[in-house]
Amino acid sequence: MEYSPADQPGGLKGALEAVLMVVEKPVTEGELALALGIPPGQVAEMLVELQREYDGYTGGGPQSVDARQPRGFEVRSLAGGWRIYSRNWFAPVVAAFVLEGQTSRLSQAALETLAVIAYRQPVSRARVSAIRGVNVDSVVRTLTQRGLVAEVETDPETGAILYGTTPSFLERLGLGSVAELPRLAPHLPGLENLGDFDDTTY
């Protein structure tokens, strides 16, 4: 039998929640409709239902006996796309949690990863990991958050996201463009062939 999200526990609304909960970027009603195989209008209806449920109303009807508490999250549309966010009224708690341990300096690992991305862009995280010898996923996330690197394109062959530096990074180094980065090659014989081995190890 073919898979249908409507047949799963929680049904289509559950599928919608599942997507909204884990997407990294807000998604449009059109994209959601396509993934669920239903008309965008039905997605819009379910989004409103979810909003009401998270706000503390039951799905069953407006006069439900047990008054439900609102959830600590909400589903919101920002810039045309939908995603789940933490509730505004818990911002002081959430902010304290998020900012705990954050510093104004980049760690050595972050700096080294930034150097690899700057000189090898556009480059996938897998390749940066291969060059640095450790997993760089969370460091790249930090650098992205800090606006120093960004997703610039997708590798046409592997589908991997490729990263590059941002204008804000150039500004900090006082550079007009990436081309102005100091050249490394004269000090690194054989560097041009570096690309050949690190892809194969991942």
Add this chain to the structure above:
Amino acid sequence: MEYSPADQPGGLKGALEAVLMVVEKPVTEGELALALGIPPGQVAEMLVELQREYDGYTGGGPQSVDARQPRGFEVRSLAGGWRIYSRNWFAPVVAAFVLEGQTSRLSQAALETLAVIAYRQPVSRARVSAIRGVNVDSVVRTLTQRGLVAEVETDPETGAILYGTTPSFLERLGLGSVAELPRLAPHLPGLENLGDFDDTTY
């Protein structure tokens, strides 16, 4: 009046949900307790309540009139901490939206090396090689790049680097801790106490 999350709509449980919305890796009950200003025991209780609510039971009691549907997400305790996951039965729908794409599969050699490291950690590459019968240097490098194993310490006698598994390994396997790994003994009939024979035969 001073701000207190308990006074907000949704109360402390709502605040807990709000924090879970922003975590990037499994977060411990201790960290959550600190953020909310309550004892860890109370956090643990609320987490179990949330689990039940997301699974489709009401918070109100076991005999609620309206049978609730499970939510499209769940909160799980893995790698020593708590985190929100989409339901596995919606994987076909969610996969379309997760840009990271599940990382490529591990080779047979990588899986076996990972198994030896998991059960013998902390362990040197030389010892893993002895058990596997082949050189494992490049496989260990790949596992390190993928963040599944890491250098954890140095052997005080030989100076060899010792490897162990990472929290990300536990998450990928859906385990709370290394102690939850399936038991090796049933696969080693009569040899449970012969843990070190591999050193003497090489």
Add this chain to the structure above:
Amino acid sequence: MPAPGHQSAAVLAAEPAPPEAKAVFELHLANFTGPFEVLLNLISKRELDITEVALAEVTDEFLAHIRRIQASAGEWNLDEASEFLVVAATLLDLKAARLLPSGAVEDDEDIALLEARDLLFARLLQYRAFKEIARQLAGRIDEEADRYPRRVPMEPQFAAMLPELVWQASMADFAALARKVLAPREPVPSEVSLGHLHSPRVSVRDQTELIEALLRSNSSLSFRQLTADAGHPAVVVARFLALLEMIRDAVISFEQMAPLGELRFRWVGNDGGTGGGGGGGVD
């Protein structure tokens, strides 16, 4: 009708063969027919005596198998080949240990032999245990891959509250860091080198030539005589290997008058020389 004592995987396999997507390595021996995995299973459960398995045939069949894969896939399956080598080497060790004279345990040497046998057996079992566990771990990883963790970028309101970055690196600093990080790394040795122990490398080829010269000028010599001047265990081993190769090449013959008695070797080759087989060496 299968011969008496013939084991068929279909009836005897206590565990089903692993579901392999690729071609499974199947064996067709005098007393066993079925996948290699099942043969190992029977041996590890001691339902099949290792001494009754013709390892040479197993190896021949494996080589044929790996050539078939190479022909169809266009490349060598190194994973499978190296894995086979490990298991085959262990089986060979095990078989050698089993074939040694057994009986009443009389002295420490016998006990050591028995222990060595158990250790080999243990090694084989351990190898198989980790293979089985790896299969289970793969299953768990596949299952978990269907659950996606929530890992979203920091909400803008909180990102705006992050402490302002203090950038201290100059462009020269940054380039120097990049140079360091991008420099090809020396592979880290996986173990402490034994090079400082000055163990001499002994060439089997050299020892072959030496033995040939000795045997050509003497009617027959014992192993003891042939290794009297060895001086280092590696030389003894190299000469032993050389003798094995020369026996294989049928340029020498040997005789042993009584069990565990002295081995005597005689040159029986033509006058042209051995052609110097065996370029290997012993460390």
